[in-house]
Amino acid sequence: MFRRTKTAFQKLRRLSSNGHQHTWRPRSISAKERAPQYHASARERALQYQPGQKIHGFTVKEVVPVPDLFLTAVRLTHDKTGAQYLHAARDDSNNLFSVQFRTTPMDSTGVPHILEHTVLCGSERYPCRDPFFKMLNRSLSTFMNAFTASDYTMYPFSTQNGKDFQNLLSVYLDAVFFPCLREQDFWQEGWRLENEIPTDPTSPLVFKGVVFNEMKGAFSDNEQLYAQHLQNKLFPDHTYSVVSGGEPLAIPDLSWEQLKHFHATHYHPSNARFFTYGDLPLDEHLKQIEDEALSRFDRTEPNTQVPPQPHWTSPREEHVTCSPDAMAPDPAKQNTLCISYLLGDITDTFEAFTLSLLSSLMISGPNSPFYKALIEPKLGTDFSSVVGYDGSTKEASFSVGLQGMAEEDMERVKQIINQTIDDIIVNGFEEERIEALLHKIEIQMKHQSTSFGLTLASYIASCWNHDGDPVHLLQISDSVSKFRQALKENPRFLQDKVQRYFKENTHRLTLSMSPNEAYLENQAKAEEEKLQQKIQSLSDSDRRDVYEKGLELLAAQSKTQDASCLPALMVSDIEPTIPITPVEMGTAGRIPVQYCEQPTNGMVYFRAMCSLNTLPEDLKIYAPLFCSVITKMGCGSLDYRQQAQQIDLKTGGMSISTQVIPDSAQLDMYEQGVLLFSSCLERNLPDMLHLWSSIFNSPHFDDEERLRVLVMMSAQELANGISYSGHMYAMTRAGRSLSPAGELHEMFGGMEQVKFMKRIAEMSDLGPVLRSLPRIKKHLLNPEGMRCAVNATPQKMSDVATRLDGFMKDIACNRKDRKVVRPHIIERQFDPSAAAGSGPSRKLISEPSFHPCQMKTFFPMPFPINFVSECVRTVPFVHEDYASLCVLARMMTAKFLHGEIREKGGAYGGGARMGGGGLFSFYSYRDPNSVQTLSAFRKGVDWARTGQFSQQDIDEAKLSVFSAVDSPVAPADKGMSRFLSGITDEMKQSHRERLFTVTDKNLQDVAGRYLGVGQRTCGVAILGPENETVKKDPSWIVK
């Protein structure tokens, strides 16, 4: 995987405040009871270490309690090699390990990225092919991955099981330090010349390779392309001037020898940083790392430092081109322009903290000067894809600009940026905005996320990579008090920074990007030339060699693989039962409320589900738009700016999203609604509820200009998301004609919604849209049929109940009994344990007359890779075959589809999954093939139907299902499947028991019965470039 890191600080924010993007999916509670010896606080045990203490070849350097983050940091170095180590001891059972190497390539062949892939293809102790992917099915990991950033490569994993941790650690250590790096792995993962049809020596030679295709995909994303150019040109003198992921046309210049050399020089303990997190004992980690890896090395001088970027004496301007975007809201406005400023070294942690806060003040939210100056005049659709502070390079940068602009506005945008800088220097920032930002930091520190270890690992990665102090970086409240002090001493503290880093900074780059109709064609031409060059240099014997190597690779890929060398958990290692999450049912007004007591660190999480059942059909498609604007238009006495300020000052975010919740028992039933979600510190609960009641009672719907800004930004965001989440769009579309829930899902979150928003964004008069909002509001923000859920600490609950009573009184005036639009309504008890008809209920829509039908849809897209999906209608959650289908999906993915679609087909990914709505979905991601992939899906079904798998395969698939089922759930999200879908712990337990008992016969049976030819009602969708096969086949609908 190749990642352009955004600012670590932004990442911390995004990962820890999951309010905005929060999408719910049914998950169960972790079954892992902590072993008793770890019950004594991990933080306290870690405090026992002493600086200077020697443990398993390491020396303790410092031991620092970090109360803000509820952890103790222990920093060590490895005596013999100089390897660095940081342990964060915290009472969290989701333990994490990561090792990172400083990888600073000097060309764009993608050597660090291809190496990242190849080391995972087999190692000394684990010489089988692809141990990394195999471990996915032999472990209960909660996360396993590898990333290539611009200047480091990181290998993290997490798990809640101690034995699993040791297993994975062993595989990871062996992979990075002792990989096989076989030539064949290099061909498969990197690049190769091969006959288009490997078995046919007369078929034309083409480029193949996983990274080659992955990067073609990455470069087809205009936002990524722009970000890449910007970094390359702002830092033109060293490693940041090249593409660490690999530029598609430079990748074929890399040789296997160069790859091996890069490994020898970069993947060495002397160039490594180890990070562990969680409640497992540090001693054992150190011992295993020493025994299995570090003891075999001596110290080297890796020489991987990044020198400071020499400062320019005058600003520069550059221009680049990209492919036109068919989904762009306005085809005439597809230019991007931003100005990027080189800032200070990120290892100066306080300066970096200050600049990152300053950047938020400058660009975040409708009260920020750049939002007012750039977004509101509507010169573009949104900020440029790169915006704000970026601390992922040794010296940070700040960028600001617009995308979706007309060419003639470019000059004006430059002037506005300069003028805004001048204005900030004069006016500074309101005190209340600074407070709101510091409040946000307080919330981030209190909010418990399930992936906190991973968040920390990425938060410290860049600074530590350049020898900054990672412990210092964790002491966030120290930086906050230092910041307050600096402001007190010098009221112009921030303005002076703006003067220095922006006004007087001559190292700044203005980069513009415009679409070029011939872009894709030129790219294809350049690739063809590169290919011809390679081909012409081949002798006859080289050609034979290419053909034979192709056959060898195919044979290796098709061979049944022996993975017995790899460690594995057993199905018997899985907890047989899940712990029950206690919830209490109550009411506020007449509204049912679910109370769930949780250790939330003083946060309150509030949710309310409102029904969509009375909304007229013609307004339904507007529901997502309504949700995205309703908390941003102003309410009560607050205009939209004041509202945004209050939300920042008093809450961790407020959002509304549409919900389509399939019934757990009937495929043609579902619940439709909108979910309100917000969080706050306990002291701010009254203010947060007051904000919600203002939104219910007096939302503002009078500002067409405000609406236009919001519409443009959402349309742009949707259009940009396609090349990244194309498989989701393909799956949603493929499921559209199979169930009523699938149909609504496509309307709210599929290509239909993307096209609808594009149409709205192009309307010159938004008056009619604006006038429809109050009509929608009457139906959606209606306490009739509403239900709430609160997760908070036990001490806070009674206060919460009182406050909710008050809130319900405040919004009671909106309660209207309206007629349901669709006639078939089925009531389900909200409290599943209550007797029928005795309490409040959820109202589900039933469509007994729904007829699933076959539909094949093709969406032509301006990118050179495909996203392919096929969906089959099967059975709902409570059906006895559901568990078998879940195991089948995992098994087909790991044992068949991965090999066909990724290894042989060259796609970035592919597989199958079973969805809660009863749809079994096949998919591929960034796939050079389209119709061939569809036939791979069918071959997968035959493979399963005819039982070409072993008991080991089944057990591995079960482990992989359970690692998802048992993934940790944050205190904020506990009890949610019961609240939203009515899926109780008892129902989950029954599902669990069925998963354990799935047999080979069950799998063959469900494969044949539900997925076999003639048995299935399926839908198919492809997003991709012009497709001759599809064009000639009249059964396809081309959009």
Ligand SMILES: [Zn+2]
């Ligand atoms: Zn990759």
